[in-house]
Amino acid sequence: MRPLSEHVCALLPKLQQWRRDFHHYAESGWLEFRTATLVAEELHKLGYQLELGREVIDADARMGLPDEAVLKQQEARALQQGALPQWISHFSGGFCGIVATLETGRPGPVMGFRVDMDALDLNESQAGDHLPQREGFASCNAGMMHACAHDGHTTIGLGLASVLMAMKDELSGTIKLIFQPAEEGVRGAKAMVAAGAVDDVDRFTAIHIGTGVPAGEVVCGSDSFLATTKLDVHFTGVGAHAGGRPEEGRNALLAAAQATLALHGLTQHSGGVARVNVGVLQAGTGRNVVADCALLKVETRGVTNQVNDDIYQQALRVIAGAAAMYGVEQQVSLMGAARSCTPTQPWVDFIHQQADALGIFDSVVDRKAQAAGSEDATYMMERVKQRGGQASYVIFGCDLAAGHHNAKFDFDERVMPDAITLLATLALNQAQFGGSR
Numbered sequence: 001m002r003p004l005s006e007h008v009c010a011l012l013p014k015l016q017q018w019r020r021d022f023h024h025y026a027e028s029g030w031l032e033f034r035t036a037t038l039v040a041e042e043l044h045k046l047g048y049q050l051e052l053g054r055e056v057i058d059a060d061a062r063m064g065l066p067d068e069a070v071l072k073q074q075e076a077r078a079l080q081q082g083a084l085p086q087w088i089s090h091f092s093g094g095f096c097g098i099v100a101t102l103e104t105g106r107p108g109p110v111m112g113f114r115v116d117m118d119a120l121d122l123n124e125s126q127a128g129d130h131l132p133q134r135e136g137f138a139s140c141n142a143g144m145m146h147a148c149a150h151d152g153h154t155t156i157g158l159g160l161a162s163v164l165m166a167m168k169d170e171l172s173g174t175i176k177l178i179f180q181p182a183e184e185g186v187r188g189a190k191a192m193v194a195a196g197a198v199d200d201v202d203r204f205t206a207i208h209i210g211t212g213v214p215a216g217e218v219v220c221g222s223d224s225f226l227a228t229t230k231l232d233v234h235f236t237g238v239g240a241h242a243g244g245r246p247e248e249g250r251n252a253l254l255a256a257a258q259a260t261l262a263l264h265g266l267t268q269h270s271g272g273v274a275r276v277n278v279g280v281l282q283a284g285t286g287r288n289v290v291a292d293c294a295l296l297k298v299e300t301r302g303v304t305n306q307v308n309d310d311i312y313q314q315a316l317r318v319i320a321g322a323a324a325m326y327g328v329e330q331q332v333s334l335m336g337a338a339r340s341c342t343p344t345q346p347w348v349d350f351i352h353q354q355a356d357a358l359g360i361f362d363s364v365v366d367r368k369a370q371a372a373g374s375e376d377a378t379y380m381m382e383r384v385k386q387r388g389g390q391a392s393y394v395i396f397g398c399d400l401a402a403g404h405h406n407a408k409f410d411f412d413e414r415v416m417p418d419a420i421t422l423l424a425t426l427a428l429n430q431a432q433f434g435g436s437r
């Protein structure tokens, strides 16, 4: 029997090819039409049982969905860019989720691995010193860029699928590979949980690469996720002649500006870290018109669910107060949410022990004391834990050309085979796990 390292080594050219293809055709959240069809095709060819689209995504639990026109236009764009027509109907309308199952036929637990597939709303750098630009695989989709390594995550998911299928005679239990849409803005995981995608998972592992962790280091149980709420706020005022009759106007721009300044002051909480960000402020239509409309895209975060909930409630009061100051209407829409969550220690210990034994990492740690980002995989972790299962979140450190969410973000592709090696090892050696279930 060929060892795992040989299977992974044989995959190297494919890993780079997949990653660069996904990177080139970056697709933002709920619009991963091309990516999802290619992933489905690969998994189908490998022999996985597939559940697709509405089977794994609850329509009503989707948050922050683009509007109908954008969904249609982006699906057409994906088809022009090589999305596979035989799979597209499953994902049509913003259902780009996939769960691939391998039943080994031998008794054992259900092992779930989750990767995400979406890009960010960002224009990729066109500078000559940006490697994806220089090597011709920078994003060809305006305003969409893989600047958080989900192209790498999707590739790791496919690589893991390949090696596990190749070694299926050495596995027992069930393998479930979860390809999630719309992690950015924390919008997709909740809808997969609502559809029951992780209801039978006994041991759950989600992953991220980079995030400031040094190359060669693996964090086996990242627990520093901030709870977060994402909201859009629409202010509606009354337009008026700015010179002739300004007193007849109700200024939505000023309400949005006041709200923005006040919102950014809402970060005091005795319970720990709290954050607020207004990432977008759009208002008004013309120079000499009292602005009758404004939009804010806002997020609150907190070190615990309670801190975030408190800050969110204060944010709602600030928004209502700012609207009242200027006599304008306000409407708040929930666009995304995620929880804080801690991994289960027995599973972290097992991952730690397996990572140590592999001998391919310079440093293996349980956790990092860094207030980091947010993650909606926390919904999946919570669901698995609720049922008494094990759950963790593993970060694979790697060198980055620039920080996450930056136009020059790029990661060292050598992290992908190492990630696949550890995840495949967890599945191959699961019988050594001493914890519950």
Ligand SMILES: O=C(O)C[C@H](NC(=O)Cc1c[nH]c2ccccc12)C(=O)O
Pocket (backbone or CB within 6 Å): 148, 183, 184, 185, 186, 208, 211, 212, 228, 372, 373, 374, 375, 404
């Ligand atoms: O809230 C979101 O939209 C999710 C998004 N998630 C990430 O960026 C992933 C992430 C989690 N932890 C870290 C730490 C550093 C960079 C990125 C991350 C974020 O926090 O803005």
